[in-house]
Amino acid sequence: YAPTRCAAAQTSVEQGILPPCHHHEAVHDPQLVPCTCPLFSCPWEGHLEVVVSHLRQTHRINILQGAEIVFLATDMHLPAPTDWIIMHSCLGHQFLLVLRKQEKYEGHPQFFATMMLIGTPTQADNFTYRLELNRNQRRLKWEATPRSVLECVDSVISDGDCLVLNTSLAQLFSDNGSLAIGIAITTSKVHNAEAEM
Amino acid sequence: YAPTRCAAAQTSVEQGILPPCHHHEAVHDPQLVPCTCPLFSCPWEGHLEVVVSHLRQTHRINILQGAEIVFLATDMHLPAPTDWIIMHSCLGHQFLLVLRKQEKYEGHPQFFATMMLIGTPTQADNFTYRLELNRNQRRLKWEATPRSVLECVDSVISDGDCLVLNTSLAQLFSDNGSLAIGIAITTSKVHNAEAEM
Numbered sequence: 001y002a003p004t005r006c007a008a009a010q011t012s013v014e015q016g017i018l019p020p021c022h023h024h025e026a027v028h029d030p031q032l033v034p035c036t037c038p039l040f041s042c043p044w045e046g047h048l049e050v051v052v053s054h055l056r057q058t059h060r061i062n063i064l065q066g067a068e069i070v071f072l073a074t075d076m077h078l079p080a081p082t083d084w085i086i087m088h089s090c091l092g093h094q095f096l097l098v099l100r101k102q103e104k105y106e107g108h109p110q111f112f113a114t115m116m117l118i119g120t121p122t123q124a125d126n127f128t129y130r131l132e133l134n135r136n137q138r139r140l141k142w143e144a145t146p147r148s149v150l151e152c153v154d155s156v157i158s159d160g161d162c163l164v165l166n167t168s169l170a171q172l173f174s175d176n177g178s179l180a181i182g183i184a185i186t187t188s189k190v191h192n193a194e195a196e197m
Numbered sequence: 198y199a200p201t202r203c204a205a206a207q208t209s210v211e212q213g214i215l216p217p218c219h220h221h222e223a224v225h226d227p228q229l230v231p232c233t234c235p236l237f238s239c240p241w242e243g244h245l246e247v248v249v250s251h252l253r254q255t256h257r258i259n260i261l262q263g264a265e266i267v268f269l270a271t272d273m274h275l276p277a278p279t280d281w282i283i284m285h286s287c288l289g290h291q292f293l294l295v296l297r298k299q300e301k302y303e304g305h306p307q308f309f310a311t312m313m314l315i316g317t318p319t320q321a322d323n324f325t326y327r328l329e330l331n332r333n334q335r336r337l338k339w340e341a342t343p344r345s346v347l348e349c350v351d352s353v354i355s356d357g358d359c360l361v362l363n364t365s366l367a368q369l370f371s372d373n374g375s376l377a378i379g380i381a382i383t384t385s386k387v388h389n390a391e392a393e394m
Contacts, residue, residue, distance in 0.1 A: 105302035108302055137325075137341060138339075138341045138342075140337075140339055140340075141336070142335075142336070143335065143337075144336070160363045160365035161335075164361070166357045168357035168358065
């Protein structure tokens with residue numbers, strides 16, 4: 001690999017220089033995926049099996065383990081665009097949580113959170129993820145099927161098919177500039193039979 | 198009463214002519230509340246005890262009963278600003294669900310949903326309301342303490358302290374242009390002792 005160009009899981013880049021979505025480019029080997037780390041123009045590509053070690057080693061993305069975990073995203077005040085990224089190891093798979101602060105409407109940053117399976121879309125269909133915020137006598141829960149990292153996280157977020165928070169809600173759920181996101185993964189009932197790895 | 202100026206619970210008014218929030222005006226008798234029906238410039242005011250009959254008779258707002266109900270908001274495509282309003286009778290009280298389509302950012306309508314207790318703020322603190330959307334393998338839940346109708350629904354919505362849906366999410370949760378909102382009211386644990394009426 002090239003030396004780490006972007007060492008932190010949580011970083012801020014200048015507006016407007018979001019790299020184009022790698023997945024729209026031609027990929028010769030369908031099993032070969034580009035680096036799935038959002039917001040970075042990382043030239044790496046490799047097989048699904050080595051995506052986790054690439055994210056850990058090159059981008060220093062941490063892994064949390066357990067069926068239910070809490071991820072603390074700090075410094076929510078950082079200017080958009082900013083990504084907070086964590087890997088979640090659970091049920092024999094690794095998932096990627098992406099929390100993105102982005103200005104869809106100029107001057108009005110919003111937070112978007114979604115989970116991607118580091119695996120194929122067929123495997124992703126076997127799971128349900130839940131993101132939960134809970135503070136100040138308010139609770140917000142989002143449940144959905146994770147997407148595969150073979151799909152593009154940018155399009156998931158631009159489609160708005162994820163947990164969306166306005167700044168005001170993000171502040172209500174934040175404590176001292178940090179947002180605690182409860183994450184749980186379960187196997188989808190319908191696919192339980194196929195969920196064996 | 199004056200004859201019904203605005204007969205439907207679901208109506209669309211021209212943009213930009215939202216009436217100012219009545220509750221910012223001077224109210225001589227603190228027990229006397231203006232009409233709580235949002236979006237309408239209704240000259241009525243009366244005591245809390247008669248708000249329900251005013252909403253029913255003048256604004257033809259329906260009442261649904263039960264601890265858990267489903268409200269079907271139809272014609273979600275109507276232009277902003279539009280309000281969908283229903284009363285929910287539960288645990289000896291009446292609650293007002295307000296679903297509003299509004300353009301906070303020009304050209305980008307969003308949906309805002311909140312529940313108000315037709316009662317005092319102290320009474321409202323005894324309850325928790327839950328709004329739930331469930332469709333297309335996605336689920337979104339919002340839980341919070343209802344506000345009192347003595348507070349202003351406009352400020353709750355402009356503060357964003359409510360369930361907020363972008364158009365794309367609203368479409369994912371809609372079926373044939375209709376949004377089914379599951380509503381549940383419970384008494385808050387902390388206040389259970391005082392929750393007796």
